[in-house]
Amino acid sequence: MSTDHVSGNVEAVEWAGPIRRxxxxxxxxxxxxxxxxxxxxFEASFMKYTCNSHGYVWVMHLxxxxxxLATVAAMVLSWRLLRVSQGSDEAAADAxxxxxxxxxxxxxxxAINLALILLEGVYVVFLHRCG
Numbered sequence: 001m002s003t004d005h006v007s008g009n010v011e012a013v014e015w016a017g018p019i020r021r022x023x024x025x026x027x028x029x030x031x032x033x034x035x036x037x038x039x040x041x042f043e044a045s046f047m048k049y050t051c052n053s054h055g056y057v058w059v060m061h062l063x064x065x066x067x068x069l070a071t072v073a074a075m076v077l078s079w080r081l082l083r084v085s086q087g088s089d090e091a092a093a094d095a096x097x098x099x100x101x102x103x104x105x106x107x108x109x110x111a112i113n114l115a116l117i118l119l120e121g122v123y124v125v126f127l128h129r130c131g
Contacts, residue, residue, distance in 0.1 A: 009084040025099075028081055029106040031074030032113030039067040039117050043124065057124065064121035071114045078106025 042063045050056050081103035085096040 024077060025081065025102060028074055028077035029102050029109060031077070032071040032106075032110035035067040035070040035074070036113040036116050039063060039120060043120055060124045061121065064117060064124070068114060068117050068121070071110055071117060075107055075110035075114070078103050078110060081106065 043060055046056075046060055046063070050060065081099045085099035085103065087096070
């Protein structure tokens, strides 16, 4: 892959419109945090309902699956940032360096949030007791 082609991809991401840039860059980095927050709030608020109305625990499992997929999508976008800026120096003060840094940060943040979501999902499976 030539450097001009990579540079062109980096510039396309850097100069994209606000909505495309939000999805391409900021959802990639912060999407996992939002998904984990939504999962945590939903699970905490829905737990009492499942104690009172049995048979709705599947909704909590669905929430785990949906938020886990949203986090994986953010991680895929982060990986894509790394591919677009491949060959750039992460420490450089240019567009390629910024995308490299954000790509690595997004993968790390996404992995941590995916682990949190899955651990909360396991909590529902093994420790679902109403008292």
